[in-house]
Amino acid sequence: MLTAFMENFTFAGEVNVEIACRNATRYVVLHASRVAVEKVQVAEDRVAGAVPVAGFFLYPQTQVLVVVLNRTLDAQRNYNLKIIYNALIENELLGFFRSSYVLHGERRFLGVTQFSPTHARKAFPCFDEPIYKATFKISIKHQATYLSLSNMPVETSVFEEDGWVTDHFSQTPLMSTYYLAWAICNFTYRETITKSGVVVRLYARPDAIRRGSGDYALHITKRLIEFYEDYFKVPYSLPKLDLLAVPKHPYAAMENWGLSIFVEQRILLDPSVSSISYLLDVTMVIVHEICHQWFGDLVTPVWWEDVWLKEGFAHYFEFVGTDYLYPGWNMEKQRFLTDVLHEVMLLDGLASSHPVSQEVLQATDIDRVFDWIAYKKRPGAAGVVLNACIVAMTFTMQASRPALDSSAPGAALIRMLANFMGHSVFQRGLQDYLTIHKYGNAARNDLWNTLSEALKRNGKYVNIQEVMDQWTLQMGYPVITILGNTTAENWIIITQQHFIYDISAKTRALALQNNSYLWQIPLTIVVGNRSHMSPEAIIWVSNKSEHHRLTSLDKGSWLLGNINQTGYFRVNYDLRNWRLLIDQLIRNHEILSVSNRAGLIDDAFSLARAGYLPQSIPLEIIRYLSEEKDFLPWHAASRALYPLDKLLDRMEKYNVFNEYILKQVATTYIKLGWPKNSFNGSLVQASYQHEELRREVIMLACSFGNKHCHQQASTLISDWISSNRNRIPLNVRDIVYCTGVSLLDEDVWEFIWMKFHSTTAVSEKKILLEALTCSDDRNLLNRLLNLSLNSEVVLDQDAIDVIIHVARNPHGRDLAWKFFRDKWKILNTRYGEALFMNSKLISGVTEFLNTEGELKELKNFMKNYDGVAAASFSRALETVEANVRWKMLYQDELFQWLGKAVRH
Incomplete structure (x- = not known):
């Protein structure tokens, strides 16, 4: 039960927790931070009489509330823990916080939550870790001029004579605390219903609803729920999904189960003033958050070290889901390269990077995991910065260059996995994974084992765990170098090494000096000339150096590796091969696919930046752009030019x-x-x-x-x-x-x-x-x-x-x-x-x-x-x-x- 006093930004709460005691103890420890606890009571379940409480105290360093009892709780018995407390509706953007907007010259306030990753404890004492799933039954008392929202629909509302109303919400399924949510606001809404009967509402400022600013988001959310239900073969699991657009929020959005909260800029769209880029931005944020209703909410990571699983899948499906909405946009095959792969490889090429999956032992580690190359983001319609000199000008990209969170390398690895497994087998594996683990928790090995089984049923035997552990448990990514063998016709030499932009940083970092980094790499490769390209072959590279034979290779042929950049690695060649590729682009660039052209541009600029190539090679490559008619290579070139421009x-x-x-x-x-x-x-x-x-x-x-x-x-x-x-x-x-x-x-x-x-x-x-x-x-x-x-x-x-x-x-x-x-x-x-x-x-x-x-x-x-x-x-x-x-x-x-x- 929560009572919100919006006039002075405080709230009073009462929490009742049903506890199953596994071992005898005199202490109950749960998470709490920034709450003033007034009273604690413990009673035996279904038995009259209380268990005497000796005392309780908050321990801010570890953000826990410790309840000390006068007698021991018995093992294998159930107890009820009741906590009465109060707290502030904070001005910062975490826990239960306040936001505001102006309507008709009047400032209006709302209260909204942000509990991920560890901020539910700021709104109510709880077991604030993802493994501890429970059902929640929430009641919110507020002034009748407001409405309240939570994960589930309102079951009953009780109106009082003094202008207050108490909303009692239906009980949730088993869920973790970090995607519990509520909001108190005076917004209005529009509504639609999916084919399967899910009620979808979008809540926003009244003036935004009147203008129809939420109509686009509401329309595509309905379609996306239907898409994911069909793709995953698992129905959406709640009776409703509310989308809440708020003026102020720390993330682009948060995927709370049944109540997804978005900052206004990432969900409201006015057709009269919105560009295609902005429409794409809004679309992909919504696609991401709806995917989380399955990956993250229905199936939750066991622990924060695997948070990249839910984030990586949601980030990857931004492109898959947008392809469903707009099939001609080729998001997964093309735009993923410039907006995710190229960006994250720029950041993951630092010596200070770290593995996608990393150990979490304390609360500060949790923030670091979410922070890892730091901030969840979709490219938006940002501006251009110009240097107004007479002779020269400089620029930034259309989207701010972000620090990316673990969702980006996770998404890149998932895309690589989907491509070497085959998309239909990958899809069946995901269906099995969600069906097996729904309403529960799963770790990365649960996913790897399920996908291996899906491959096995298709007659392929790849140990997914063995392959993917190398990519998720060690930092960074490799650069493959393909060299033509001058002494043996049709043979090539393939080497791999850890790619680092600053070689001097590599020598300073003790963890990188042993040179033991090794990956199992699914290298796709083709041989081509001015008018023809061979069929794609796949070579699994697992050693530092290997020799391979390509039957169609001759002296006038060029080699191209990592076809369409489906792999999470860079490819380098000897200078002769780079010259042949440049010549091919200038004479007939369309022999190479759009994705291959974009990949060559990005690899060349990055390899030159790291000293693997002469500085002229990438600039020679972009000479062909005057004949380029496709967007992606231009986009790759302008993004690759960006850091070089800033240096100069x-x-x-x-x-x-x-x-x-x-x-x-x-x-x-x-x-x-x-x-x-x-x-x-x-x-x-x-x-x-x-x-x-x-x-x-x-x-x-x-x-x-x-x-x-x-x-x-x-x-x-x-x-x-x-x-x-x-x-x-x-x-x-x-x-x-x-x-x-x-x-x-x-x-x-x-x-x-x-x-x-x-x-x-x-x-x-x-x-x-x-x-x-x-x-x-x-x-x-x-x-x-x-x-x-x-x-x-x-x-x-x-x-x-x-x-x-x-x-x-x-x-x-x-x-x-x-x-x-x-x-x-x-x-x-x-x-x-x-x-x-x-x-x-x-x-x-x-x-x-x-x-x-x-x-x-x-x-x-x-x-x-x-x-x-x-x-x-x-x-x-x-x-x-x-x-x-x-x-x-x-x-x-x-x-x-x-x-x-x-x-x-």
Whole structure:
């Protein structure tokens, strides 16, 4: 029973726990934190009379409540534990917290929960570990002007004369505490029903519901429940699913069983102001959270070391589920590469990385597991940061480069597994796994054993556990090197080694010096020439070095490994083979699939960054892009160029790099032109690839200073200001806003600031705020940084993005870095407990520091800090050291080649 007092943000609670005592004891220990316990009672089940309580105390260090009894509880008997307590409805984003919004000039408040991973204990004393499943029967008393929501439907409501109402919810199935949830708000809703009778409602601010901002999410949620029920052959297990859109939340969303909670930006969509990129963002977050109703809620990890299982599956199915909704988008086969695989391999190539599955012994370890390459995220319609110099410009990607959580490497490994098993066998294995373990807990070995059995029934004998343990229990991933054997025709040499970006970091890390890393690698390989490519062969590589024979190999042929990048590893070749592949791309790139072209681009840039290749090879590869008509290779190229651009954007010779990229973009920019200002939902599927390609090229053109692109953006934003009618095409609004703020005067910045405050459309609000970070006026950037600390002006979760985007602007990088250090105590107080947010901030502010002076500043700052974010600072230090080292070793080589290339 919970009574919420929204007027003073407190609540009173009463918890009744049925306990089965397995061993005789005088102590009951359960989790509790930040609650004021008033009374504890213990009684024998079904027997009159209480067990005397000697006392109780909270132990903050381990976040437990200890109840001491006057006599021993008997083994094999049941008892009832009753705890009466009170607590605050917190202002921070964990436990039971408050949020607010403004309607008709009045600020309204709501209370909402975020219990994952270990914050249920802040709302009620409980056994707050995933293995302890129980049924829950919740009652919430609140003022009648509010409504309450929880995992299950309301069973009865009791109205009182004093304006209060008590909602009694139906009992839940067996479940863990971390996805229990409730909310108290004065929202309205829309509703639909699935084919199997599941009631789906979307709750949001009344004005958002009136505008129909939740209609898209409601529509696809219905379809997705039906899709997952068919795919998994396991029905959705609750009578209803509520989607709750809240203004403030630490995650993009949280998959509470029957009550999924989303931050507004990741679920509300206004067709009149939302781009295709934003629609994709909303879609994939919803696909992810609905998958969790099976992976995570119905079947829960035994312990936090396997949290990557539920997160990895949900992340992988973002792409599978979106393919179901939009079959022509090729998400799993193509977009997965740029949005997951390439991103996570960039981060997992650090010496400070660690295994996907890692030991968890204490509460701080749990946050670290969720934090591991740190923050759950879908790429969104973020802005472009421009450097408004006369000669050269620099850019950020359309989506903020995140630190990714364990869901990303987990998803990449699951995709590799699905491909070498075969998708139909993989699907049958998942069906068996969910059926066997529903309403219970499972560990990774339970999954491996079930999938091995599915393979065996299909006549294949692979020990999945043996293979996958190598990928989940040791850190990082390998680089495969394929060498043609000059002494024996048709034979190749294949070697594997642990891929690390900064070789010097590898020599400093004791865990990496023994060189014992070894993987069983499902290497797919083809042989090709200018007009033909052989059928795909698979080679299982399990040794440091192996010899293999390829019958179709001759002197004029090239080799290509990891076909369509289904494997979680990089592939390198001898220089002769790289030259043949470059020649193939220039002469007839369509011999290679879209995914293979994107994979070659990303591997080449990463291998050059790590010193495996000459710096010229990746830049030679992208020369073919003037003939490229597909989105994915362009997307891969712009994402791969991004970290290189950030290393160079403050250097004197940057204009040479800028000029080279502009030459590669110019032809395609002219061919594609600019989009018209239209949004037609029925055309989204057909136009997606073309419009995303056009957007990517326009972004590159404006970012690197194409004169026509600048003129077009300036004209569009000036027209908006003079007419007060926004005719800027939806899919490039973020680019135009950012370009205008960068190129034009302070009045444009003030205009965008005014529009940010006045708009109620969350998608528009997001890109307006990010556009403000694009200014080259350091006074405006400092003003924005200081405003980011005012929660009434910028929401807490958006403030992090403001600081990071300023750090990506070459005019603001040092400002953001200084602001971060000066305001660290404030920032750490605000985000410290939400470690993934802290980690995102640390990474975003430091990842492109690249001078000796900045490295020294970071080291000095770290001397005074040894808190829970220490691992995030260690990763930041390694990244900055690698940046400094790269510049020392390779910048001269790069600029020498660029100078010659630009002159020809």
